[in-house]
Amino acid sequence: MQPDIPARPRIPELDAVRGFALCGILVVDIWQITGMSATVSPGVMDSTRHMLSVLFEGRFFPIFSFLFGLGFSLFLDSAAEHTDRPRLVLARRLIALGVLGLVHHQFQPGEALLPYAVVGLVILLPAAELSRWILLTLGLAGTVGVALTLGGGLGLVPGLFLLGMAADRFGIAETLRERTWQLAVVFLLAAPAAVVAAWWEYHVPYLDLLASSAPALAGLLGALAYLTGLLLVLRTAFGEVLSEVLQPMGRMALTNYVGATGLILAADPRLGLAGSTNYELLLLLAASIMVVQVIISSVWLRWFGHGPLEWVWRCLTWWQPVPIRPRGAERADSLGLPRRW
Template sequence: MHHDTGRIHELDAVRGFALCGILVVNIWQLTDMAEVRAPGEMVPLRHLLSVLFEGRFFPIFSFLFGLSFALFLNRAAQRTDRPRLILIRRLVALGVLGLVHHQFQPGEALLPYALVGLVILLPATSLPRLAILVAGLAATIGVALTLGGGLALVPGLFLLGLAADRYGLADTLDERTWQLTAVFALALPAAVLTAMWEYRTPYLDLLVSTAPPIAGLLGALTYLTGLLLILRTETGAVLSEVLEPMGRMALTNYISATALILLAEPHLHLSGSDKYGILLCLAAAIITIQAITSWAWLKLFYYGPLEWLWRCITWWELVPARRTPEPVRYR
């Protein structure tokens, strides 16, 4: 039995990429770093990083969750008569893990993901695909224009991920280079203009401004389509070798990053400081550790440690994890 069937390697690489971007924001949130230097004046490097990272990678991660949820449901339906029951168990397990993770990182994503998955995504799977797409677009754009960004965007992005599966986007990704190019060409200038709008919005107005969520979503779309285009080049093939294992172990890497940040904080004293240069060094160190560990781990095992545990609970059986060496064939 080949365990990697059904995996879409480009999406694993994108998930790994999104994880790297989320990490930067998670470090300053978790260590509670200083945002302002003087009243109303942001720390310059934080200001720049906010516009490059904040709200840009979380939407990609959320969209991919909705998409992989749909792909998993399709595979579960081939294996069992009760695929929804399997998915409920999968989401409950994720919620429990999120609840534990929340004790160490308040504001983490797994618990909200599990709840939105149960309350919105699972019921939506029985809707026609056009209804899913319209609801996803309405929720995402509506929230960005009214409530702002962050976790409030999750329901809409989940629905868009589900719609992407229903319209066969994942299966036909290889054939969509010109469409990706067109979306990227439109998204890039829009992302740059809205990022400048966000950058120029006074600090005290940012909380009520629609600039951050709109710029964030356009930035996410630009990063997503841009990376998918890069992955089709020779340079992209090398990049994929690094990002893909990280994306396949996204759950393990997301949670272990929290542990690594908390272990590093007493030595780096980031809390309350404006040492964003050190933050970038820490992010680079964690990404390097996770990239090497993920690559090495997946040479020996089919799944990351938490992915394996999650899979066992989902299917309520002990799933084989260790890769068997290929038999040597003598001529």
């Protein structure tokens, strides 16, 4: 089993979308980690928090989960080209992620890495044998069904993982540049539906939110609108600049996701966010962390082929030390397996 091999070129749009999702997740993570108050009085939600919830909560987590399922399928295909036991490699990869998630959970109880690893082992590994149409059907049924009955949350992960895997099997990831009109059609349908659903969610009384399917459905529609909208923007001149900012963050998604927790915990005692409704300060902190991570990611990837945690994860995946520095033309590619997170 030899991990030090040339990899297929990365898909820049997916790295940019992953970085975009990290930024949105960061806003929600800050109020969850610090324990900020959502209400100004019993049953009355803080107005800024209310608006941020409608714009961010449940919108970026589905994108991240979908990309994880897609990356799972891409990695499995890549591993199959270089070892006769790709499932063993992938199982080891998920177990390593679960261990990291278990440690991360001690500092951020709402973190996603441990659930991702468990769902990957229980759902995705067996599902890898299924046809693309079955994956699509199960993914849609699981995602929509959970949104309607259980209200979303981590229950959406299995369905979104399967949808991501189905997207790879249909060749969507590799042909993104050829799908502009399809993305435009989906966006034109999803955007107004997302606005209507967000209006519905916004007007659900705070005490009734947990029993309502509005947040989950609005979140999924919002995620679809954000995803397709961003992919369309990336095709413009402004999008090229935006992509240069987001791609490094996306390539170091694991490092940035875990690192953000440390930065939030370090900042909270000084900012006094715990128990407060100072959401303007939250946005300032989120913007500051984003700037720091964009700069660090960009500088790091000028010299190294993987983020620090991505490299450790890769070593554990292949169960041997692997190069962290790119060689020659590999610097412009994904710089070895794994090429997705």
